[in-house]
Amino acid sequence: MHSFGGNPSAPHQTTTQTLFSDTFPLHSPQVSYYTSKSKQEEIDSHTTDGFPLFIITYTCAITFSVISCLRSDNVRNKMCVAVFGVVTSGLAVVSSFGLLLYIGVPFVITVANSPFLILGIGLNNMFILVSDFQHTHVNDPVPKRMAHTYKEAVMSITITALTDVLKFFIGVMSDFPSVQSFCLYTATSIAFCYVYTITFLGAFMALNGRREEGNRHWLTCMKVPSVKTSTQTVMYKLCCVGGQYDQSTGAEKKQRASNFFMEYYGPFLTKPWVKVMVMIIYFLYLASSIFGCFHIQQGIELYDLAADNSHVTKFIRKDRQYFSDYGLSVMVIVKNEFPYWDETKRCQLQACLEDFKEPQFVDRDIFTSWLDSYLSYGKDKHLNLNNKEVFLSNLPQLFDLSPFFMQDVTLTGDVIHASRFFIQTIGIANASKEIEMLKGLKAIAGKCSVASLSVYNHEFIYFDQYNVVVSSTIKNVSVITAVMLVVSLLLIPNPICSLWVTCSIGSVTIGVTGFMALWDISLDSISMIIFTVCIGFTVDFSAHMAYAFVSSKKPRPDDKAVDALSSLGYPILQGTLSTILGVSVLASSEFNTFRTFFQIFFLVVFIGMVHGLVFIPVVLTTCTCSSEEEEEEYNEKEIKTSKL
Incomplete structure (x- = not known):
């Protein structure tokens, strides 16, 4: 339809334009052409266009991770750990893509979105590991510090990795071949990312711990003094002194951001009137999201x-x-x-x-x-x-x-x-x-x-996709929710927390769907893939926060929330900012597929962060009661500690 001679070559176009220019010198007409194969040829020719964006994204992620893990202490600096955290995600993508391409799994354009998701998951895992490692006693042996880190961090990482892998492997049974390929690539990448995180990244953290144990410089690995003296120059104090820690706790000195969550944000969020305001804001969010859900459009413009x-x-x-x-x-x-x-x-x-x-x-x-x-x-x-x-x-x-x-x-x-x-x-x-x-x-x-x-x-x-896109989206989200509920019940030692983590998926789903309509994003096969992928990613924030809340030794729910926020508030914020910064390069892509990925991913990560840092702590403190036995046991431990 409206086809002008198939697929003309460049010389032919030049001749045609010259002819038109000679005939109509003042206003040269513009000729557009199209054949039945043009669309598929166009998609095939741009299959690998995401790789330059992929490189830019990883560069931005490394830069942000290094800056966020930068310390003024030359021994406690975690810059190298941040770099290896990003490298871990890159290795997972290379390993999974190489394996699947080797065995002949087709690579479609939607698969190009997978590395950005893996980057977000890998960085989130890295920030949580670093945060838990910083809470250990610096004078303990490295094996003991690593054991404590893995005890606190790896369980929540396992919960999110297991749910994501199961979800995407189930997604292989989708009605869309492009979704099947995407889910297979993503599930395999997440599995590799999990293995590399607890092995490769963990091994490097252990080596970094041995460097800190020997009070060695983060860059040169040379031993440096831990105390500043009056005989040292300003530059020497700035560049060659480190190894200090909090004498009262025995752990590393907390970052200002971590102190903010512990001393200011956590106590503020647990005030009764603040909880009421948060619940009012939540219902307003839910109402506006439901309104948007009833106005979302189906269909895709073919030029997209x-x-x-x-x-x-x-x-x-x-x-x-x-x-x-x-x-x-x-x-x-x-x-x-x-x-x-x-x-x-x-x-x-x-x-x-x-x-x-x-x-x-x-x-x-x-x-x-x-x-x-x-x-x-x-x-x-x-x-x-x-x-x-x-x-x-x-x-x-x-x-x-x-x-x-x-x-x-x-x-x-x-x-x-x-x-x-x-x-x-x-x-x-x-x-x-x-x-x-x-x-x-x-x-x-x-x-x-x-x-x-x-x-x-x-x-x-x-x-034809329009007939199944809504039902497929509902099915995929239902599968994610069911898998998350089962895994949470098995691994989070509190059924109430598991239930609220599962409910957060539905809440985020409604929010993202509603704001998709307000952002003029239609529901089609492409947005369905991205939407399903991103919804699985939001589980991470809620699961991490819920597990930290349940694992806290504090007796009162408000204290548990403050403890969980002080441990995970900053890592979640780091993961959110690094992920959004990484995918922000997609906003400038000439492909609507990548721009849609950025829009939905931004909505999911931002709304997921708000759930993890605001709504989930408030709901858990409201629905959880403290027992007298826990308070007595906690008070006894405090008394023994003070006597020692």
Whole structure:
């Protein structure tokens, strides 16, 4: 449709432009071209376009991680650990992609979004490990410090990794092949990321711990003094002194951000009036999200599948702008053998074909029918086309007069196996109209009882997704929720906390869906993939916070929340900022797929962070009661500690 000669070469385009310029020197016309293969060729040609963005993202992630792990103490500095944390994510991507490509798993353009997700998961794990390592006693042996770190951190990391891997492996059973490939690549990457985190990154942290144990410089690994003296120069004190720690706790001195969560934010959040305000804000968030859910649009504009500067995008936009009155030319196919010479059945078939002219999106006057032309030809020639032999023997004469009809009839011997007719759609101005048109034509085809009919246009492959995209999204989110509930009940030693972690998935899902509508993001197969992926990622924040809350030794729920926030508040904030910073480069991509990934990923990470740092602590403190036994046991331990 509206196709200008297939796929012209560059010299041909230059000649055409020169010709037009000579003819119309003042206003040179713009020529847009398109074929039925243009869209797929465009997608295939840009499959690897995400790799430059991938490199930029990892560079930004390394920079932010290094800055956030920078310490003024030359021994306690964690810059190298931050670098190796990013390298761990990169190794996971390289290992998984290499393995799956080696065994022949297809690489589709949606898979290019996977590395950004793995980066977020890897950085989040790294920040939590570093935070828990800093809470250990610096004078303890390194094996003991690592044992304490793994005891506190690895369980929550295991919960999130296990749920993510199970979720994506279940996603391999999706209706969309692109989703199947994406889920397989992502699940394998997460598995590699988990293994590399607890082995490769853990081993490097142990080596870094031995360096700290020997009070060695973070860069040169040379021993440095731990105490500043008056004889040392300012530069020497700044660059060559380190190894100090908190004498009261025996642990490293806390970062200002960690102190903020422990001394200011945590106590403020647990005030009764603040909890009430948080619950009011939450219900307002929920109401606005539900409002957005009822206004989300389905469908994808086909130019969103190509690059912004692509000839496909230019053509479809111009076609929408200037020729939207006339839409697709749709085939109506008679799929099986049919006795066209039987007058009764032929009249019934023609009545079915007439029904296709009734909808308001079909032009009654533009209808291509080899059968109507043949009947007119038979009437002019006084042929009895109700006779099978006459009908079949005169068909070649029709094809000689109108050769293009030869492509509309599949004839072998004296059997017509299939045939097709054409109708012209009109007024198809957007994706919603396309959905309405496809559903309407399929319904008309299904009502015909005399013959098996189907409708087809090469762009229906994109429209067909609309029938399953909502159900698939609901199914995927339900699977994520069920898997998260089972894993949480098995690994988090508190059923109430497990339930609230699972409920947070539903809350984030509603929020992201609602704000997708407010951000003008349609629900289609691409956004469904990204949406499903990102929803799984939000589990991490809530699961980490809930596990830290349950594991806290504090007796009162408010104290547990403050303890959990002081341990994980800063790592969650670091993970959020590093992830958003990393994927922000996608906002400048010329591909709508990558821009959509950034928009949804931003919504998911930000809303997930708010749940982990605000809503979940408030809900857990409200729904959890402290026992007298825990308070007595905690008071006894405090008394013993003070005596010692």
